[in-house]
Amino acid sequence: MTAAALTSPDAVAPAVTTVALADSPDLLRLLPRDGALSWVRRGEGLVGWGEADRLEVSGPGALAEAAAWWADRSAGLVVDDGVGVPGSGPVVFGSIAFDPAAGTSVFVVPEVVVGRRADVTWLTTTGDVDPREVLAAAGPLPPAPARLRYADGVLDPASWCSAVAAAVARIDDGDLAKVVLARDLLVTADAPLDPRRLLERLADRFPDCWTFAVDGLLGATPELLLRRTGRELSARVLAGTAPRGAGAEDERLAVGLMDSAKDRAEHALAVDSLVRALDPYCTALSVPDGPSLLTLANVRHLATDVTGTQRRSGRRGSAGLLELVDAVHPTAAVCGTPPDRAAAVIAELEGFDRGRYAGPVGWLDADGDGEFGLALRCAQLSDDDPCSARLFAGCGIVAGSDPAAELAETQSKFAAVQAALES
Numbered sequence: 001m002t003a004a005a006l007t008s009p010d011a012v013a014p015a016v017t018t019v020a021l022a023d024s025p026d027l028l029r030l031l032p033r034d035g036a037l038s039w040v041r042r043g044e045g046l047v048g049w050g051e052a053d054r055l056e057v058s059g060p061g062a063l064a065e066a067a068a069w070w071a072d073r074s075a076g077l078v079v080d081d082g083v084g085v086p087g088s089g090p091v092v093f094g095s096i097a098f099d100p101a102a103g104t105s106v107f108v109v110p111e112v113v114v115g116r117r118a119d120v121t122w123l124t125t126t127g128d129v130d131p132r133e134v135l136a137a138a139g140p141l142p143p144a145p146a147r148l149r150y151a152d153g154v155l156d157p158a159s160w161c162s163a164v165a166a167a168v169a170r171i172d173d174g175d176l177a178k179v180v181l182a183r184d185l186l187v188t189a190d191a192p193l194d195p196r197r198l199l200e201r202l203a204d205r206f207p208d209c210w211t212f213a214v215d216g217l218l219g220a221t222p223e224l225l226l227r228r229t230g231r232e233l234s235a236r237v238l239a240g241t242a243p244r245g246a247g248a249e250d251e252r253l254a255v256g257l258m259d260s261a262k263d264r265a266e267h268a269l270a271v272d273s274l275v276r277a278l279d280p281y282c283t284a285l286s287v288p289d290g291p292s293l294l295t296l297a298n299v300r301h302l303a304t305d306v307t308g309t310q311r312r313s314g315r316r317g318s319a320g321l322l323e324l325v326d327a328v329h330p331t332a333a334v335c336g337t338p339p340d341r342a343a344a345v346i347a348e349l350e351g352f353d354r355g356r357y358a359g360p361v362g363w364l365d366a367d368g369d370g371e372f373g374l375a376l377r378c379a380q381l382s383d384d385d386p387c388s389a390r391l392f393a394g395c396g397i398v399a400g401s402d403p404a405a406e407l408a409e410t411q412s413k414f415a416a417v418q419a420a421l422e423s
């Protein structure tokens with residue numbers, strides 16, 4: 001490892017230093033138990049810990065406030081970035097409420113970040129941190145809890161199915177075309193839940209997902225809401241889901257998903273919502289003619305990868321990632337169509353506050369570049385009880401949705417975090 005001086009003797013502002021590392025440590029293995037921050041896929045991405053700065057924000061204009069806060073904070077740093085790739089230099093991790101006007105969004109500037117992109121690995125430190133201590137080998141993980149107990153969240157399965165049936169009736173009446181309804185599930189272990197264990201297990205089992213952690217919300221999401229690298233934008237939209245099966249049944253389910261008019265209609269609404277919101281910011285947007293299949297260990301999804309080039313001029317040309325996220329969220333992958341009516345149905349039928357579940361989660365650098373996924377397949381660790389967490393899973397409801405099949409879909413989705421907790 002090479003390390004530059006962490007503080008400039010003349011500096012009055014906090015110093016941020018990025019140095020390249022010769023070693024390629026397993027990023028998730030570096031995390032401490034407390035305050036873990038993560039955005040990792042296939043061994044690449046960012047992990048962080050410590051808090052050099054923090055913003056909790058809520059209310060109308062919350063994301064504009066957060067963007068202004070980060071622009072101000074990052075402009076005030078003395079930066080020595082010897083690596084110069086997206087994610088090196090100053091970064092902030094963010095986990096945004098599903099409804100940023102009502103819920104609290106959290107932004108954390110870590111004291112330490114270790115990142116990897118292709119064959120470059122780097123270490124970024126803020127302020128007075130000794131880089132030699134940073135890479136000290138992490139201790140062994142504690143064993144998995146011997147016993148886990150699950151309990152219904154706000155709605156038991158029968159009540160949730162009634163909510164789905166009520167949503168289908170609203171759709172049949174023409175009130176709306178789609179709404180995403182979610183459930184929560186409570187889990188309590190016989191020992192404190194270790195976020196590092198959960199993240200490692202999720203990353204092993206879901207290599208195509210982004211393993212995230214911000215302020216106690218942990219998961220592995222397959223859905224990329226938006227990535228910005230300079231003027232290049234990309235997203236992976238998911239909607240339409242089928243379970244996995246054994247042997248030939250698995251193939252039959254995959255073909256069934258591709259051929260399902262209901263799932264294709266549900267998917268098209270999600271793609272349209274993203275494209276409509278992104279279009280004013282772009283000179284060019286590329287959207288494949290039809291979806292492809294994304295195969296995960298627990299489920300399959302219809303997936304569409306959208307790419308675009310941001311305008312060069314005007315207010316929309318200067319929009320950073322947070323402004324773009326504000327414009328596109330919530331898509332119909334997590335809310336519905338039309339969004340205002342879907343949000344009202346969610347508030348009425350779901351029965352719980354989503355908090356940061358189904359909100360954007362990811363990271364941002366000082367140039368306004370970064371990546372935000374949607375916080376799906378996740379657990380919110382309890383602030384009060386280190387042995388407890390709350391799991392979330394939701395499904396798009398459209399005309400023809402069957403409550404029992406949607407319930408089974410939530411169970412398949414919960415299984416991602418459940419398997420990670422149990423192994």
Ligand SMILES: C=C(O[C@H]1C=CC=C(C(=O)O)[C@@H]1O)C(=O)O
Pocket residue numbers: 180182223238239240241301332333334358376377392393394395396397413
């Ligand atoms: C809302 C969730 O999934 C969304 C993303 C992918 C597929 C979905 C579906 O098929 O219903 C949902 O729109 C969730 O996993 O909690």
